[in-house]
Each structure stands twice: as structure tokens, then as C-alpha cells.
Amino acid sequence: MRAELTRERILTAAAHVFAEHGYAAGTTNRIAERARISIGSLYQYFPNKDAILAELLIQHIDRGTWTETDTLDLSPGTLEATVRALIRDAIDNHSDDPRLLRVMVEEAPVSQELLNTVARHGKLRTAQVRDVLVRHPDVQVGDPEVAAELILFTVEMNTHKFMAAPQDFPVETFENELVAMITRYLRGDQ
Incomplete structure (x- = not known):
């Protein structure tokens, strides 16, 4: 359950970051910061920002x-x-x-x-x-x-x-x- 909540937090944060900064400037660091998790935690759920955007789509x-x-x-x-x-x-x-x-x-x-x-x-x-x-x-x-x-x-x-x-x-x-x-x-x- 906690893992699913973290995953959703990442996706929600990514949606905001991509909308606000665009794809090129929507880095995994910005996404992790917006989700209030470490970059290492983000990479436990998604290998890169392409995978995050694909999941959003x-x-x-x-x-x-x-x-x-x-x-x-x-x-x-x-x-x-x-x-x-x-x-x-x-x-x-x-x-x-x-x-x-x-x-x-x-x-x-x-x-x-x-x-x-x-x-x-x-x-x-x-x-x-x-x-x-x-x-x-x-x-x-x-x-x-x-x-x-x-x-x-x-x-x-x-x-x-x-x-x-x-x-x-x-x-x-x-x-x-x-x-x-x-x-x-x-x-x-x-």
C-alpha cells in the first residue's frame, strides 16, 4: 500500500513538473523534490523520466x-x-x-x-x-x-x-x- 502511494505521489509530482517546466526541464531531480522523496527512491519506482511520462500517458x-x-x-x-x-x-x-x-x-x-x-x-x-x-x-x-x-x-x-x-x-x-x-x-x- 505504501509503495502504491509513493508511486502515485511521483506521478502526481511529475504531472505538475512537466506541465510547469516542460519535458526537457522536467528532470527526475525536480520530480523527486516535488514528490518530497529522494532521487534514489524515485529510481526504485521508475528508471527515468521517459518511464514516468509513459505511465502518465x-x-x-x-x-x-x-x-x-x-x-x-x-x-x-x-x-x-x-x-x-x-x-x-x-x-x-x-x-x-x-x-x-x-x-x-x-x-x-x-x-x-x-x-x-x-x-x-x-x-x-x-x-x-x-x-x-x-x-x-x-x-x-x-x-x-x-x-x-x-x-x-x-x-x-x-x-x-x-x-x-x-x-x-x-x-x-x-x-x-x-x-x-x-x-x-x-x-x-x-
Whole structure:
């Protein structure tokens, strides 16, 4: 239990350090100091800052599971609300700290564990969205599996880009435009 608490303290400290100083200046010494542990203790849990950042990214990905699927109203006329729930969930999952998100997106080392997490998460999210598309009476797509993949990629990539970098327009505008675009696609609007 104590080991897990120390590990979490390191990750929390690292998130603050990376957000505040960036990846290059976010040294293990700064992380250990912020976590109030010795550098030797930090190295008992993580071999380097790459491993710490990779773990932060894995945790970020694991938190990003669409939680609304069981409570959605899938009756005719609710497609826009369904799409909005998906997009709002993505925005909420990426709104904690834009500077840390930017560091994770731009600097995280690619490991097999990260690739496995991305693949596992992608399969789960795709299955969730595909299930909603198949059950919703207003959806008019040729292949729900492909549509789910396209929607997830579009939402995730655009949300990452928007939330990680300052924009000249409010998040509500971003959300409304993305909802409109995806809703039109799913309805088969020309």
C-alpha cells in the first residue's frame, strides 16, 4: 500500500513538473523534490523520466473510456444529444491540464505497453460506439464498425489538438461544430 502511494505521489509530482517546466526541464531531480522523496527512491519506482511520462500517458488513456453508453436515450431524434455526450466526454477527459496534455502528446516515448494500452482502449471504445450506432434508429451509415473508427479518430485527434493548444474561440464553439459535423455524417445528410 505504501509503495502504491509513493508511486502515485511521483506521478502526481511529475504531472505538475512537466506541465510547469516542460519535458526537457522536467528532470527526475525536480520530480523527486516535488514528490518530497529522494532521487534514489524515485529510481526504485521508475528508471527515468521517459518511464514516468509513459505511465502518465497510459493512465490518461485508461481514464478515457466513454462512460455514458448505458444511460443514453437511443430513441428517434436524440442523435445529436448522443453525439454531444461522446464529444463532451472526450473534452472532459482532456481538460485537466492542457500543458501536460501537450507534453504527453508531443514527448511520450512509444513503448510496447503504451501501444498495447492504445490498442486495448481503441477496441473498447470502438465497440462501445459501434454498439450505439447499430442501436440508434437515426444512424444511416454503410459500415458501423468503420463509422465508429472514423468518429473516434476524428473526435480524439481534434480534441487533443484543441485542448493541447490555445485557441481563438471557446470550447463551446469547438464542441458545437464537431457535434454538427458528426451528426450530419451519421444521419447521411448531403
